[in-house]
Amino acid sequence: MQATQAALRLPRAVVPGCTRGPAWLSSSRSVVRRGRAALATTAEAVAAEPQPPKQQKQQQKKQQQQPRGQGKKGEAKVITPMSEDFSRWYLDVVRECQLADYGPVRGTMVIRPYGYALWEGVQSHLDKAFKETGHQNAYFPQLIPLSFLQKEADHVEGFAPELALVTQGGGKELEEPLVVRPTSETIVNHMFAQWVQSYRDLPLLINQWANVHRWEMRTRPFVRTLEFLWQEGHTAHATAEEAEEETIRMLKVYEDFAYNVAAMPVVSGRKSRIESFAGANCTYTIEAMMGDKRALQAGTSHNLGDNFAKAFNTRYLDEGGQLQYVHQSSWGVSTRMVGGIIMTHGDDAGLRLPPRLAPIQVVIVPIVKKDADSEAVMAAVKGLEAALKAAGVRVKLDASTDRTPGWKFNQYEMKGVPVRVEVGPRDVEQGTCVVARRDVAGKEGKQFGVPLEAEPFVGHVSALLDDIQAVLLRQAREFRDANIVDVCSYDELKEAVAAGKWARGPWAGSDEQEKQVKEDTSATLRCFPFDQPQHSGTCFMSGQPAAEVAIFARSY
């Protein structure tokens, strides 16, 4: 038995195909080992005492007789507290909640079902919003001739260091290397140039759901991976004004999603020139504050002007019969959003998911101590499950018998399920159940005596889900506002950043001064927020007149 256990715990093969220091892999190896050890513990428990089914059942019963709400004795905490090490907490949550795992190639990740279900939630909300604003989905080839990228000078300069290249196909060397798309502006324009003939073909409003690759140095699951999933919108318009309107419209779609679905109180604004997309005239962004106060760029919308149109000759005949270049936008949100949700709402116990995105909104846990009680309790929980399903609530009834209720409570708490319903025999006798909310710990978060009748029960749970959604947003907003510091001098900025906060102050500095801030403090200019507070009108760096405040912060 020991030999076979050892076989199961063989260290993960370190696969070549990495050219640089495997930052993520090496930092994660210990974590992986830890994860494997935990897994092995479970496996050993199973393996140690092979039991016939009867004995197993008895042992399960014993476990179920433990006090409600308590896990197995001696169960080790598997998640590092946030306060101790935020980065470690994040990796622990990603692993223990089975959101993602490491792929064999450095910097790649496998998105596991629970993590993918979160992404499906993001997709379904955004896809609906894109269609409501007149966009259609399409799909462009992933492999792009290298020469395409070279047509737009800024674009190739920005992306060249991060490209993956296909140089062999079907057993032969290719004449020209093909780029594995890092983004699709070039190939989209190659096609738009063929599709757009007259002003009648405009606006052209396209979106694509796809995978993209960027050969990143430092990676982290969801936040920055060699391959990620995203949507990329690409539009063409007759005028510069319409392109700008569209660019802002789609940023507002992202902002609305962030606030009202993901409960992320993002700050919307304009990027500085040096932080803008390679090839854009202007980039707009939604910036989110994570639990460690670092900024996360959670979505961007670019006004591309006619830069790509000129590079690819994307022109239309206007109503006067004159050839004109189109004006364009592009905009994207990626699986990084999942990382943002984790790091905005999580706590020491694990995930806290906003109800509108939670793959499981409500978990129902029956608590049966004696076989005699089983029938009545199971009838009750099945009734509750059916009532919630009928009301469109994403509900999971966990009636498995191989885990104690306490283990289940811990598990679903860690997985961030917003609402838990507990039903025991005494509850059934009284015609009630217990409803616990994830966002309030312990007894304070429990409501006793909630009726088992479908209508009041569903009403109670629905209202609770709405309240949790609102509370998560409010808490995140309060946290954000408490950690933005208005600064009047460079020293104040340094102090704020050193304290881990966001620094906001009037800015009219040069590109060089912006780079200086980064060099000195590792904070970058996150955006010029649309929502401008009152300010002195004098740049805290250059002393020049400043029309706007900018926000500086350390970021992911």
Added chain:
Amino acid sequence: MQATQAALRLPRAVVPGCTRGPAWLSSSRSVVRRGRAALATTAEAVAAEPQPPKQQKQQQKKQQQQPRGQGKKGEAKVITPMSEDFSRWYLDVVRECQLADYGPVRGTMVIRPYGYALWEGVQSHLDKAFKETGHQNAYFPQLIPLSFLQKEADHVEGFAPELALVTQGGGKELEEPLVVRPTSETIVNHMFAQWVQSYRDLPLLINQWANVHRWEMRTRPFVRTLEFLWQEGHTAHATAEEAEEETIRMLKVYEDFAYNVAAMPVVSGRKSRIESFAGANCTYTIEAMMGDKRALQAGTSHNLGDNFAKAFNTRYLDEGGQLQYVHQSSWGVSTRMVGGIIMTHGDDAGLRLPPRLAPIQVVIVPIVKKDADSEAVMAAVKGLEAALKAAGVRVKLDASTDRTPGWKFNQYEMKGVPVRVEVGPRDVEQGTCVVARRDVAGKEGKQFGVPLEAEPFVGHVSALLDDIQAVLLRQAREFRDANIVDVCSYDELKEAVAAGKWARGPWAGSDEQEKQVKEDTSATLRCFPFDQPQHSGTCFMSGQPAAEVAIFARSY
């Protein structure tokens, strides 16, 4: 003006990066030129007479006064009749209906919005069916170490000739080339080996929606492309029996989708050994008959046995504490299905889409000859649109004024919209409208006097959509059955195949004899159908006792 027109019509740049004879590109170049000429005609018409809005409006009115149902005079037929050249018909339909376009790299395609909407229909139906059968979506990295493929001998032999390889990343040569996934069994097993510990972890039921690459010689939009979109299911089970059950279950999911959603009367069955998936013990297939009677493999489900489990050491501890290899299945349907739908139902006028998949199920065309009539007609058509939307029907109201009703009729007929509703001023006076079905040409397909009232109108249209769905399936089934020939000798097979038909007969031949049939007739063994007719029990080729009939046909 001529100069700028010429600029618009610049021939498509032929991009290098192709190693072999560009079969698709070369065969398509004339088509592309043809398509471009057609586009240029429209553009020229726009460009020739730049008009102020007022004059334009007058001209539009003039066009609208043309007889109902007739297009612009002198408008060239853009789709080659099926009977003349099926292959050309197909490419014409794909281009003119804007389903797909050629990508810059040989053999790649751009899926345009109308084609992508069809794929979204396929996705939504299948995704629901997968979830209802207990599967969860996940995402595995696209780049796979080459060494992974080499672990399963048959698998690498089957896929090696078709691989695209990434050899450079981030500006450096990689130590080991990475394969751009042609399918994911290897990387899935790399992960399953880590996730599966005990029998409690089984069955593991995963699906992934993804793009895959296979460096194909001969390509054709949707049917066979260098890159395509698909879903790939990957499951692991405790026993061989469960893996076989799953393999069949998912083939049945495909069969059900084909019959009841795509209206494709597929033949389900087992592949021969030499036609099975590289690495599978056994492959099951749904085979569809296209309008030219060629067979299309529209979906496959593989019983992988423990082949990959052994290659990747994917094992679990059974209830007795013994380590066992898992047994696996994998199954996939791709964008090829869209090609199958086109080629199953299309006719000389273009697409005919089964209502359950049609992106637009009903198009409403108002017919306004005088401005005075406009208000009443527009009120009526908006009412109909709202009524259909409320009933969940995918409806498009085309009230654009730059095209005649006749042009619109032709356009939506070509695009395969199942039902067209026409409303003119006289109709409104009488409180009725005209409803035309796409599957019955001319006056016979028109129902006059359909009430404008929401309830009877929606009832009529809904029933009609159901009927069209049933008729498309029935017609396809009759066509299929009329073109399967039972054969008792090799000569009869040759005769049937030469006549373009499917040949069905008792088969117990060797691999060599199966290859001989292919060499002699270019027909391949499509499957041993589950639905076995009575037969002689003697192989028509070898004269040996035969337990089953097999179907041979030329295929895509």
